[in-house]
Amino acid sequence: DGKPYGPVYADQNGHWELVINPALAEGGHIVTVKATDIAGNVSESAETTITVKTDKPVTPEQPTVPGGNGSATNDTTPTFSGTAEPGTKIEIVIDGKPYGPVYADQNGHWEITLSEELG
Structure with missing residues (x-):
C-alpha cells in the first residue's frame, strides 16, 4: 500500500519476521x-x-x-460432513475431544472421518 514497515533483519539462517503494529485494516x-x-x-x-x-x-x-438415522448410527468411526464458508477451518468436538481440523473447499464442503472409534 506504499507504506514502509521495518526494517527487520534476517537471523543466521536467513529467516525474518515482521509484526505489523498497528494492525492492517480489513481488506486487500x-x-x-x-x-x-x-x-x-x-x-x-x-x-x-x-x-x-x-x-x-x-x-x-x-x-x-x-x-445415520437422525442422530443415531452404528458406525463407531463415522464421517461427519457439512457446508461452511469456503476456506473456513472446521473442527468437530465430541465429548470434549477435538477432531480435525479440515478446511471447507472452494464450494464450502467439508468432511471429517474420525480416526479412532467412539466408545
Whole structure:
C-alpha cells in the first residue's frame, strides 16, 4: 500500500519476521519485500496481494452422518460432513475431544472421518 514497515533483519539462517503494529485494516493490501545486503545491493520481490478479514465466519450448518438415522448410527468411526464458508477451518468436538481440523473447499464442503472409534 506504499507504506514502509521495518526494517527487520534476517537471523543466521536467513529467516525474518515482521509484526505489523498497528494492525492492517480489513481488506486487500499489496505487499512487496525489499532486501538490502551488507554491500548495499537492493532487490525487490514481486507484488503479492493479501486480504485481511476480521469478521467471524458464517456459522456452519449442523453436520450430517451418512447412513445415520437422525442422530443415531452404528458406525463407531463415522464421517461427519457439512457446508461452511469456503476456506473456513472446521473442527468437530465430541465429548470434549477435538477432531480435525479440515478446511471447507472452494464450494464450502467439508468432511471429517474420525480416526479412532467412539466408545
